[in-house]
Amino acid sequence: xxxxxxxxxxxxxxxMKTGLIIGIGLLDQLASLTENELSGGKKVLVxxxxxxxxxxxxxxxxxxxxxxxxxxxKVMEVIGRVQMTQFQDAQRSFSEAISLATTSCQTSMKxxxxxxxx
Numbered sequence: 001x002x003x004x005x006x007x008x009x010x011x012x013x014x015x016m017k018t019g020l021i022i023g024i025g026l027l028d029q030l031a032s033l034t035e036n037e038l039s040g041g042k043k044v045l046v047x048x049x050x051x052x053x054x055x056x057x058x059x060x061x062x063x064x065x066x067x068x069x070x071x072x073x074k075v076m077e078v079i080g081r082v083q084m085t086q087f088q089d090a091q092r093s094f095s096e097a098i099s100l101a102t103t104s105c106q107t108s109m110k111x112x113x114x115x116x117x118x
Contacts, residue, residue, distance in 0.1 A: 010105055
């Protein structure tokens with residue numbers, strides 16, 4: 001790993017992790033919606049997640065194809081589960097996605113600490 005790659009990986013991983021934490025909070029809010037509001041709430045959450053997917057793809061373009069491929073798949077899984085109103089499964093998938101982003105962040109942070117840049 002090179003220094004530039006580690007810095008970019010750290011930056012994008014933190015951004016993805018933050019976006020996922022916001023998303024899981026939005027998922028939690030769906031439980032408080034009435035039946036009439038639920039359809040709209042699901043659409044908004046899916047739109048948010050699609051925006052996050054675009055950010056993941058930008059990060060993949062910057063860091064190299066496949067760097068965030070598992071994270072991208074996991075977010076797509078979350079979208080599918082939300083659309084099917086499988087909120088508990090969506091929450092589990094969110095947690096797995098957060099774990100993927102955290103692992104990537106940890107790896108780059110460890111490298112930067114070893115280089116005494118952080």
